[in-house]
Amino acid sequence: RPECCFSSFRRLDAKAATEKFQQDLGFRMLNCGRTDLINQAIDALGPDGVNTMDDQGMTPLMYACAAGDEAMVQMLIDAGANLDIPVPSTSPRYPSVHPDSRHWTALTFAVLHGHISVVQLLLDAGAHVEGSAVNSGEDNYAETPLQLASAAGNYELVSLLLSRGADPLLSMLEVNGMSSSLHEDMNCFSHSAAHGHRNVLRKLLTQPQQLKGDVLSLEEILAEGVESDTSSQGSSSEGQVRLCKTRMKALQEAMYYSAEHGYVDITMELRALGVPWKLHVWIESLRTTFYQSRYSVVQTLLREFVTIKEEDYNEELVNEGLQLMFDILKTSKNDSINQQLASIFTHCYGSSPIPSIPEIRKTLPARLDPHFLNNKEMSDVTFLVEGKLFYAHKVLLVTASNRFKTLMTNKTEHDGHGSKTVEISDMKYNIFKMLMQYLYYGGTESMEIPTTDILELLSAASLFQLDGLQRHCEILCAQTISMENSVNIYKYAKIHNAPELASFCEGFFLKHMSSLLEQDSFKQLIYGRNSKVQGLDPLRDLQVALAVRLHSVYVTSRV
Numbered sequence: 001r002p003e004c005c006f007s008s009f010r011r012l013d014a015k016a017a018t019e020k021f022q023q024d025l026g027f028r029m030l031n032c033g034r035t036d037l038i039n040q041a042i043d044a045l046g047p048d049g050v051n052t053m054d055d056q057g058m059t060p061l062m063y064a065c066a067a068g069d070e071a072m073v074q075m076l077i078d079a080g081a082n083l084d085i086p087v088p089s090t091s092p093r094y095p096s097v098h099p100d101s102r103h104w105t106a107l108t109f110a111v112l113h114g115h116i117s118v119v120q121l122l123l124d125a126g127a128h129v130e131g132s133a134v135n136s137g138e139d140n141y142a143e144t145p146l147q148l149a150s151a152a153g154n155y156e157l158v159s160l161l162l163s164r165g166a167d168p169l170l171s172m173l174e175v176n177g178m179s180s181s182l183h184e185d186m187n188c189f190s191h192s193a194a195h196g197h198r199n200v201l202r203k204l205l206t207q208p209q210q211l212k213g214d215v216l217s218l219e220e221i222l223a224e225g226v227e228s229d230t231s232s233q234g235s236s237s238e239g240q241v242r243l244c245k246t247r248m249k250a251l252q253e254a255m256y257y258s259a260e261h262g263y264v265d266i267t268m269e270l271r272a273l274g275v276p277w278k279l280h281v282w283i284e285s286l287r288t289t290f291y292q293s294r295y296s297v298v299q300t301l302l303r304e305f306v307t308i309k310e311e312d313y314n315e316e317l318v319n320e321g322l323q324l325m326f327d328i329l330k331t332s333k334n335d336s337i338n339q340q341l342a343s344i345f346t347h348c349y350g351s352s353p354i355p356s357i358p359e360i361r362k363t364l365p366a367r368l369d370p371h372f373l374n375n376k377e378m379s380d381v382t383f384l385v386e387g388k389l390f391y392a393h394k395v396l397l398v399t400a401s402n403r404f405k406t407l408m409t410n411k412t413e414h415d416g417h418g419s420k421t422v423e424i425s426d427m428k429y430n431i432f433k434m435l436m437q438y439l440y441y442g443g444t445e446s447m448e449i450p451t452t453d454i455l456e457l458l459s460a461a462s463l464f465q466l467d468g469l470q471r472h473c474e475i476l477c478a479q480t481i482s483m484e485n486s487v488n489i490y491k492y493a494k495i496h497n498a499p500e501l502a503s504f505c506e507g508f509f510l511k512h513m514s515s516l517l518e519q520d521s522f523k524q525l526i527y528g529r530n531s532k533v534q535g536l537d538p539l540r541d542l543q544v545a546l547a548v549r550l551h552s553v554y555v556t557s558r559v
Contacts, residue, residue: 022044022045022046023044023045023046023052023054024054025041025044026041026042026043026044026045026046026052026060027041027045027054027060027063029041029044030060030063030064030072030076031060031063031067033067033069033072035071035072035075038072038075038076038079041060042079045060049079049080050076050079050080050081051080051081051082051085053088053094055094055095055096056087056094056096056097056098056101057087057088057094057096057097057101057102058087059081059082059085059106060076060081061073061076061077061081061082061083061106062087062104062105062106062109064076064106064118065106065107065109065110065113065115065118065122066109066110066112066113067113068110068113068115068117068118069118070115070117070118070121073106073118073121073122074121077121077122077125081106083105083106083107083122083125083126083127083128084105084106084107084127084128084131084132085105085106086102086103086104086105086131086132086142087101087102087103087104087105088102089102089103090102102142103131103132103142104131104132104142104143105127105128105131105132106122106127107119107122107123107127107128107129107131107145108131108132108142108143108144108145108148110122110145111145111148111149111154111157111161112148112152114152114154114157116154116156116157116160119145119157119160119161120160123160123164129145129146129161129164129165129166130144130145130146130166130167130170131143131144131145144166144167144170144188145157145161145166146158146161146162146166146167146168146170146188147170147186147187147188147191148191149161149200150168150188150189150191150192150197150200150204151191151192151194151195152195153192153195153196153197153199153200154200155197155199155200155203158188158192158200158203158204159203162203162204162206162207167207168187168188168189168204168207168250169187169188169189169246169247169250170187170188171186171187171250186253186257187250187253187254188204189201189204189205189250189251189253189254190250190253190254190256190257192204192254193254193255193257193258193261193263193266193267193270194254194257194258194260194261194263195261196258196261196263196266198263198265198266198269201254201266201269205273248275251270251273251275252275252276252278254266254270255267255270255271255275255278255281256278256280256281258270259280259281259284259285259288260284262288264285264288264289264292264294264297267281267285268285268297268300271304276307277304277307277308278308278312279308279312279313279314279316279317279321280316282301282304282305282308283316283317283320283321283324285301286298286301286302286321286324286325286328287324289301290324290327290328295332295334295337298328298337299334299336299337299340302337302340302341302344303340305344305347306344306347310554311554313348313550313554313555314554314555315551315555317348317550317554318547318550318551318555319547322543322546322547322550323543325341325344325345326539326540326542326543328341329341329539330539335517338517339514339517342513342514342516342517343513343514345510345513345542345546346510346511346512346513346514348546348549348550349507349510349511349546349549350549350553352553354478354504354507354508354511355503355504355507356475356478356504357471357474357475357478357500357501357504358500359471359472359475360467360468360471370437370440370441370446372393372440373436373437373440374390374391374392374433374436375391376391378393379391379392379393380393380394380420381393381394381397381408381420381421381422382420382421382422383421383422383423383424383432384421384422384423384424385423385424385427385428385429385432386427386428386429388429389421390429390432390433390436392436394408394420396439396440397439400439400466401464401465401466402465403463403464403465404464407422408420408422427456427460427463428456430453431453431456431457431460432460434447434449434453434457435457435460435461435464435466435469438461438466438468438469439466443468444468444469444472449473449476451476451480454473454476454477454480455473455477455488455489455492457469457473458470458473458474458477458492458496458498459492459495459496461473462496462497462498470496470498471500474493474498474500474501474504477489477492477493477501477504478501478504481504481505481508483512483515483516483519486505486508486509486512486516486522487519487521487522487525488521489501489505490502490505490506490509490525490538491525491534491536493505494534494536495534502541503545506538506541506542506545507545507549509522509538509542510542510545510546510549525538526538526539526542
């Protein structure tokens with residue numbers, strides 16, 4: 001209710017101040033609810049009579065509608081009150097207008113306060129059902145009465161306004177290109193979805209389209225990513241939804257707001273009507289259902305991931321979506337959910353080959369003729385491996401590896417003939433022999449390495465710091481990797497600091513994850529305690545690998 005602003009009176013002359021006091025008296029007489037004083041009050045209001053506005057831009061009818069005084073509303077209507085006059089913008093004449101009530105009409109105030117009988121009275125008297133939205137001035141950005149009723153979840157008011165022709169697709173942005181600080185650019189569907197008013201949303205969906213020529217063609221349906229079997233029409237408990245461009249856009253916005261505010265049931269219902277997923281909406285819905293432990297809905301959402309267009313994959317999927325899905329994989333005990341996640345990871349990794357491991361083009365510092373390999377003649381160092389002697393030449397070994405140099409300095413014994421003997425433990429004789437072949441041949445070109453010995457030779461090459469041989473073994477591992485040996489290869493890669501091979505294994509895991517999840521060795525790798533004890537975190541490594549792949553294939557490639 002208005003209060004006298006005495007400071008403003010000091011700037012008025014005697015006549016203007018008297019008129020102002022009279023106007024305030026008229027408003028007070030009406031606001032007290034005395035219908036028997038209405039004629040005297042209107043006379044006191046001044047030359048504009050019943051349509052006079054106070055400093056807040058409010059008319060007597062607006063105050064009566066806000067108060068729900070049905071009798072006063074009827075008498076003001078009978079006295080000639082303008083039903084559709086809006087609250088003006090702030091000006092020197094109306095200095096106290098509230099920013100969010102600008103352009104509201106008497107009907108808007110009645111709806112805001114939920115006075116359904118007053119709303120019906122105004123509509124019966126001819127008030128425009130859209131409030132001031134029809135009078136699209138330059139700065140008109142008022143919420144429509146139906147938008148306010150939808151946000152409040154007032155089913156009766158929504159039904160009444162719809163029955164009188166209110167348009168649920170009307171949005172503030174369409175009216176004037178601006179948005180209110182209160183609700184931004186939201187249509188009625190968005191308001192009801194954002195506040196979780198499912199019954200109101202269903203009621204809005206029953207409203208027939210006002211634009212008949214806006215139906216999507218088959219090409220447009222496909223372009224929009226809408227499923228053909230559900231897009232032409234959907235069903236709710238109260239009727240059917242007709243697909244048109246404007247309504248589809250409105251429902252997509254509603255789907256966004258329902259997901260943002262955690263109303264997953266509304267999101268899923270809109271999806272069932274044929275509204276296509278947007279990546280952000282899908283991620284937020286998955287996050288909510290996971291936190292609420294609604295695993296049946298989680299499973300449904302995971303199945304729906306493939307319906308999201310690949311061109312929509314973006315940084316949000318890389319930075320947030322993957323983290324969420326791997327969190328689910330870490331904690332889920334549901335094999336079906338884990339299989340769905342595995343399928344998504346494989347889908348995201350794509351069908352392109354796993355990046356190959358590059359060779360190391362490295363020339364050994366020195367080499368000898370293969371004739372001298374394990375030849376006692378002219379050898380100056382002897383190795384003892386598995387009880388067998390192996391003859392070598394010190395000059396070749398110390399220039400090839402610091403590890404050999406250290407061994408021959410610290411762990412040598414002299415036999416009866418004065419030559420040095422170095423004992424090699426924890427290594428098979430044939431593995432050590434191949435190690436020496438690499439040094440004497442000057443590379444791997446002439447070597448034949450049995451598949452069963454590749455990992456042990458990789459381990460030996462790592463021990464003796466022979467990078468070229470180790471990389472050759474890594475490449476052979478990548479060429480011979482299979483479902484059966486991939487876990488073992490990955491462990492060797494991690495233990496022996498072979499990041500390129502580990503990365504290749506991670507790509508293999510992501511490409512074949514559904515099948516691997518059925519193997520105990522892989523499940524032990526990603527879930528078992530031994531992995532943590534060994535300092536392994538394969539799920540984190542897989543997430544990083546998939547993020548890099550997604551970023552390179554779907555994000556960076558578009559820039």
